Amino acid sequence: MTKRRTWTYFLPYGLWLALFVIAPVALIIYQSFFDLGHHFTLSNYSTYFQSATYLKMTANSVWYAFLITLFTGLISYPTAYFIHQLKHRQFWLLLVILPTWINILLKAYAFIGIFSQAGLANQFLTFIGIGPQQILFTNASFIFVATYIQIPFMILPIYNALDDLNPAFINASRDLGASNWQTFRHVIFPLTLPGVKAGIQAVFIPSLSLFMLTRLIGGNKVITLGTAIEEHFLTTMNWGMGSTIGVILIVAMIVVMLLTGDQKREGGTPR
Amino acid sequence: MKRLISLIVGLLAICGLLAYAGHHLQASSGSTGSKVLNLYNWGDYIDPQLLTKFQKETSYHVNVETFDSNEAMYTKIKQGGTHYDLAIPSEYMVAKMKRAHLLQPLDRSRLTGLRNYDPQFMGRSFDPTNRYSLPYFWGTLGIIYNDRFVRPGTVNHWQDLWSGKYRDKIMLIDSARDIMGMALASQGQSMNTTNPQKLRAAEQKLTRLAPNVKATVADEIKMYMTQNEAPLAVDWSGEAAEMLANNHHLHYVVPSEGSNLWIDNLVIPKTAQHDRAIYAFLNFMAEPKNAAQNAEYVGYATPNRAAKALLPAAVRDDHQFYPNTTTLHHLEVYRDLSPTQVGLYNDLYLEFKMHH
Numbered sequence: 001m002t003k004r005r006t007w008t009y010f011l012p013y014g015l016w017l018a019l020f021v022i023a024p025v026a027l028i029i030y031q032s033f034f035d036l037g038h039h040f041t042l043s044n045y046s047t048y049f050q051s052a053t054y055l056k057m058t059a060n061s062v063w064y065a066f067l068i069t070l071f072t073g074l075i076s077y078p079t080a081y082f083i084h085q086l087k088h089r090q091f092w093l094l095l096v097i098l099p100t101w102i103n104i105l106l107k108a109y110a111f112i113g114i115f116s117q118a119g120l121a122n123q124f125l126t127f128i129g130i131g132p133q134q135i136l137f138t139n140a141s142f143i144f145v146a147t148y149i150q151i152p153f154m155i156l157p158i159y160n161a162l163d164d165l166n167p168a169f170i171n172a173s174r175d176l177g178a179s180n181w182q183t184f185r186h187v188i189f190p191l192t193l194p195g196v197k198a199g200i201q202a203v204f205i206p207s208l209s210l211f212m213l214t215r216l217i218g219g220n221k222v223i224t225l226g227t228a229i230e231e232h233f234l235t236t237m238n239w240g241m242g243s244t245i246g247v248i249l250i251v252a253m254i255v256v257m258l259l260t261g262d263q264k265r266e267g268g269t270p271r
Numbered sequence: 272m273k274r275l276i277s278l279i280v281g282l283l284a285i286c287g288l289l290a291y292a293g294h295h296l297q298a299s300s301g302s303t304g305s306k307v308l309n310l311y312n313w314g315d316y317i318d319p320q321l322l323t324k325f326q327k328e329t330s331y332h333v334n335v336e337t338f339d340s341n342e343a344m345y346t347k348i349k350q351g352g353t354h355y356d357l358a359i360p361s362e363y364m365v366a367k368m369k370r371a372h373l374l375q376p377l378d379r380s381r382l383t384g385l386r387n388y389d390p391q392f393m394g395r396s397f398d399p400t401n402r403y404s405l406p407y408f409w410g411t412l413g414i415i416y417n418d419r420f421v422r423p424g425t426v427n428h429w430q431d432l433w434s435g436k437y438r439d440k441i442m443l444i445d446s447a448r449d450i451m452g453m454a455l456a457s458q459g460q461s462m463n464t465t466n467p468q469k470l471r472a473a474e475q476k477l478t479r480l481a482p483n484v485k486a487t488v489a490d491e492i493k494m495y496m497t498q499n500e501a502p503l504a505v506d507w508s509g510e511a512a513e514m515l516a517n518n519h520h521l522h523y524v525v526p527s528e529g530s531n532l533w534i535d536n537l538v539i540p541k542t543a544q545h546d547r548a549i550y551a552f553l554n555f556m557a558e559p560k561n562a563a564q565n566a567e568y569v570g571y572a573t574p575n576r577a578a579k580a581l582l583p584a585a586v587r588d589d590h591q592f593y594p595n596t597t598t599l600h601h602l603e604v605y606r607d608l609s610p611t612q613v614g615l616y617n618d619l620y621l622e623f624k625m626h627h
Contacts, residue, residue, distance in 0.1 A: 036610040036611055036614050037610065037611070053618070053621055053622050053625055056625060057625060112491075112494075116495075116498060116500055117498070117499060117500050118498060118499065134439065134485075136486075136500070137485055137486040215445070215487075215488055215489065215491075216488070216491060218486075219442075219485060219486025219487060219488055220445060220486060220487035220488065220624055221486065221487075223621075223624055223625055228621070231617075231621070234340075234342070235445075235446070235447065235617075236447065236613065236614070236617040237342070237610070237613075238610075238614060238617065
């Protein structure tokens with residue numbers, strides 16, 4: 001009886017997994033073996049690994065995803081740490097999460113308004129005497145907006161890790177004569193590392209496949225793998241090549257998961 | 272468990288009721304009734320007053336559904352389950368739908384307005400005898416400039432875009448066929464070439480344009496140009512018409528050495544059910560007065576010669592949107608190339624974009 005119960009409970013999850021995780025991935029892998037003439041072939045993969053265009057694009061994507069993750073991390077860790085010290089931390093955390101309730105497209109358009117020639121940023125630059133600059137369609141503005149969008153996804157796991165940290169460890173470290181920096185370096189940071197890793201997982205992979213922002217903010221000056229997939233599926237109708245890039249992204253995701261995966265789960269984040 | 276079952280039964284009952292009500296509503300609003308016409312159109316691409324007028328004259332009610340890309344429309348009609356009587360694909364899509372056997376031939380004996388159409392827009396390569404399609408609107412690919420930054424008359428040809436003056440000043444529409452086509456036209460080549468050497472040369476020429484390119488974007492070009500974000504852009508005349516309406520500093524030029532001519536067409540998909548309504552509508556839209564009214568509302572160029580004569584002189588003689596005969600002569604309709612040939616265009620275009 002109990003066994004059957006458990007099985008029944010698993011059913012919705014199993015169905016979900018099969019329909020929305022396994023089936024799409026299987027379809028992508030299947031599609032990636034077909035060329036434009038619908039013949040079964042490995043040519044998509046050989047094109048990918050032989051074409052300077054795609055390899056450069058991959059390198060670009062990884063580089064920009066790395067930069068975005070790096071900046072997100074540099075901003076998120078201190079922020080999470082600071083919020084955790086505050087009195088009304090739940091409230092401050094809510095403020096951090098709030099922007100994620102707004103559609104990413106709306107946020108992108110808001111940034112277009114801020115960064116454009118007649119936008120707020122340029123009005124300010126004119127005001128302090130520098131004069132209007134080209135902000136939109138630069139790599140810097142692309143990284144800035146992408147970082148802004150990813151920050152909440154990095155802050156949350158780090159905050160949770162800080163929350164899980166037993167204060168007794170910190171007290172013990174102080175009692176044993178460690179300075180603030182030593183406490184942070186040898187106690188707090190290592191113990192919250194799983195949160196950082198979870199944050200990297202949540203930021204790096206989506207950054208690899210960003211596509212709306214590359215066009216709206218970056219003006220397609222940065223071409224990521226995500227842009228290429230969008231292009232192959234919507235404009236060039238080369239689903240095989242699009243799927244191939246999709247498979248490569250999935251492999252990249254697994255690699256990142258393995259690299260950042262935590263060895264022991266108990267101190268980890270509730271995910 | 273009992274409560275769970277009653278919940279599921281309740282949900283199913285509600286679903287059933289909704290399905291029944293939906294079916295009932297649809298029948299009464301008439302998408303499956305007999306006095307209707309189901310039109311599948313681009314958004315805001317027909318004067319709503321004309322639809323009212325059509326209903327008054329013929330008592331056929333027009334249901335309009337909209338799509339935002341040729342590909343989306345194609346997929347929906349191909350999948351079936353729809354009852355569209357008329358659709359409005361662009362020229363290359365007419366050829367594709369024809370090949371996929373998704374179109375019904377027109378019965379010429381039932382068309383009364385054929386002679387109103389300008390022969391320039393009939394019998395083009397995508398449908399040589401107009402067996403399946405009638406032109407609805409047409410337009411071009413060209414250059415939009417802002418007279419606050421660019422002196423009028425200094426940009427007339429594609430080659431002018433390559434000038435060192437325009438560093439980081441040009442916005443391009445994100446479309447492989449159009450941008451590759453622009454480079455080909457600037458070299459005096461056909462925009463339909465499939466010769467790999469010529470295409471490679473076009474890509475190399477585009478790469479030299481890269482320093483001048485500010486961004487490669489899609490629909491947003493309209494917004495950016497209206498807000499004076501860039502002095503120059505390459506886009507279609509339909510988009511240009513909208514920009515010009517919103518910003519008086521903008522102007523549109525069709526390079527006389529050659530550019531693309533696109534034509535949106537009325538076709539009858541295989542799914543059509545209301546024969547009489549279809550021909551009533553086609554004849555109604557071919558009437559010069561109605562076509563002129565529609566052209567004034569939409570702002571695109573009409574292929575209906577008799578209707579063009581009825582337009583105000585300022586519109587009719589506007590060479591931005593009704594180019595002179597020499598230019599018109601140099602315009603090319605995109606041929607429907609094979610997937611591998613289109614693939615070559617796309618690959619080279621992607622290489623160009625990587626050079627930004």
